[in-house]
Amino acid sequence: MEFLAALTAGGLAGIGMWLLLDRNLIRVVLGVAIMGNAINLGVLTAGRFAGEVAAFVTPAAVPPDAANPLPQALVLTAIVIGFGLFTFALAVLQSVRESHGITTTDRVTEVTEEPAPDVEEVGLQVHQDDADLHHDAGAQR
Numbered sequence: 001m002e003f004l005a006a007l008t009a010g011g012l013a014g015i016g017m018w019l020l021l022d023r024n025l026i027r028v029v030l031g032v033a034i035m036g037n038a039i040n041l042g043v044l045t046a047g048r049f050a051g052e053v054a055a056f057v058t059p060a061a062v063p064p065d066a067a068n069p070l071p072q073a074l075v076l077t078a079i080v081i082g083f084g085l086f087t088f089a090l091a092v093l094q095s096v097r098e099s100h101g102i103t104t105t106d107r108v109t110e111v112t113e114e115p116a117p118d119v120e121e122v123g124l125q126v127h128q129d130d131a132d133l134h135h136d137a138g139a140q141r
Contacts, residue, residue, distance in 0.1 A: 005045040012038035025096065025103045029089045036082040040075045047071025 016038055019031025047068045097103050 002045055005041060009038050009041040009045060012041065023105045025093050025105060028105075029086070029093055032089060033082065033086045036078070036085070040078050040082070043071050043078070044075050 012034055016031045016033075016035030019027045019034060022028060022031070047070065093103065100107070
């Protein structure tokens with residue numbers, strides 16, 4: 001069973017790498033997601049998930065065939081982080097599509113960077129208390 005899971009993880013890693021090397025940004029985002037799933041499956045496989053007894057047992061009895069809970073916890077955390085990364089990448093992809101009108105890397109060469117506005121341009125006012133704090137902090141150094 002572990003050999004089949006390791007083989008599946010390797011296959012997913014190959015598919016993910018193939019998608020990462022594509023010029024279409026949608027495929028690149030999917031490649032990142034598939035590569036993350038392959039790594040998660042590899043970690044879970046390395047952690048011996050074929051235990052026949054649940055990982056939580058009484059403190060006095062530690063059966064030798066219990067599943068290792070640490071890789072399971074790490075993979076669960078990685079799944080949540082991977083989902084957040086995937087949604088962020090989709091948001092960036094949508095932004096690129098709206099600003100450039102394309103989803104391939106061939107013609108995305110233009111960088112549109114706007115400088116940050118100054119405080120006076122925005123119309124924000126610095127309160128006297130804040131100015132005193134900055135003045136006091138500078139005097140203490």
